[in-house]
Amino acid sequence: MHQRIRLLLPRFIDLLFPLSCLGCGNEGAWLCTSCERSLAPLLANHCPFCEAKTNFGNTCDSCRGRHFLDGAISCVPYAQPLIRSLIHSWKYNGVAHVTEYLARFVGLSLNRARQSAQRMQAPILATGIGKQALRSLADTPALLRGEPILLEPIPLHPKREKERGFNQSLLLAQRLAGAGASWRLSRSLSRTKKTAAQATLSGTDRRTNIAAAFELSDPEAVSGQHVVLVDDVITTGSTADALAQLLKEAGSISVWALTIAYGHPAHA
Ligand SMILES: [Zn+2]
Numbered sequence: 001m002h003q004r005i006r007l008l009l010p011r012f013i014d015l016l017f018p019l020s021c022l023g024c025g026n027e028g029a030w031l032c033t034s035c036e037r038s039l040a041p042l043l044a045n046h047c048p049f050c051e052a053k054t055n056f057g058n059t060c061d062s063c064r065g066r067h068f069l070d071g072a073i074s075c076v077p078y079a080q081p082l083i084r085s086l087i088h089s090w091k092y093n094g095v096a097h098v099t100e101y102l103a104r105f106v107g108l109s110l111n112r113a114r115q116s117a118q119r120m121q122a123p124i125l126a127t128g129i130g131k132q133a134l135r136s137l138a139d140t141p142a143l144l145r146g147e148p149i150l151l152e153p154i155p156l157h158p159k160r161e162k163e164r165g166f167n168q169s170l171l172l173a174q175r176l177a178g179a180g181a182s183w184r185l186s187r188s189l190s191r192t193k194k195t196a197a198q199a200t201l202s203g204t205d206r207r208t209n210i211a212a213a214f215e216l217s218d219p220e221a222v223s224g225q226h227v228v229l230v231d232d233v234i235t236t237g238s239t240a241d242a243l244a245q246l247l248k249e250a251g252s253i254s255v256w257a258l259t260i261a262y263g264h265p266a267h268a
């Protein structure tokens with residue numbers, strides 16, 4: 001609790017409540033160097049919908065027909081205790097300062113993914129542009145190919161954002177936009193109303209129901225673009241999928257999700 005209080009008071013409060021590491025409790029920083037180093041990426045290499053093994057988290061061939069999201073780059077399982085504790089403090093205890101550590105971790109994970117893309121492509125490309133080489137290039141998300149992309153934070157419901165004081169996805173997207181020269185922050189999506197209860201709806205109805213809770217304010221801005229939806233955790237992928245449908249109907253070339261973690265928070 002004192003971590004929240006200290007955000008609301010001037011800096012001299014540091015003397016009364018020194019920062020303590022969310023990993024080990026040592027004083028001095030929200031995340032000490034040794035805990036930060038211990039945080040290793042374990043990128044999702046499965047389809048976000050059925051968990052079939054795919055490169056980089058591409059949506060698998062059999063889910064492609066039913067879904068709009070091209071895939072999800074997710075850095076680590078939500079079950080990882082340190083990442084869970086960081087995300088929890090970030091979202092629920094108002095420790096917005098944690099953004100910098102999480103953005104750095106996402107940056108490190110993307111570098112790993114980029115290296116593995118290069119390793120996979122080198123031998124294939126060396127043998128000439130065949131069917132397999134083209135497939136491998138098409139499998140690599142624009143985010144890892146260094147192409148211009150729009151980072152679109154998944155908006156929070158305005159009431160939730162007011163309670164929390166910030167939208168964690170926007171904070172993360174802002175940090176990431178500063179890190180990639182060809183990455184631009186876009187805020188074309190907004191939330192219009194609370195999503196109705198999902199439990200009784202089928203897959204397609206569920207997506208339509210979620211899509212109705214969002215609005216695309218500037219369809220021209222996303223047309224002809226590679227869009228990356230930024231969020232903290234991906235669970236069922238249904239929100240990202242509904243947004244991907246809106247974006248693709250407006251002409252986006254590809255829509256991926258980029259999240260810190262994957263898995264089900266309730267089961268973690
Ligand atoms: Zn520590």
Ligand SMILES: [Zn+2]
Binds near residue numbers: 047
């Ligand atoms: Zn699948």
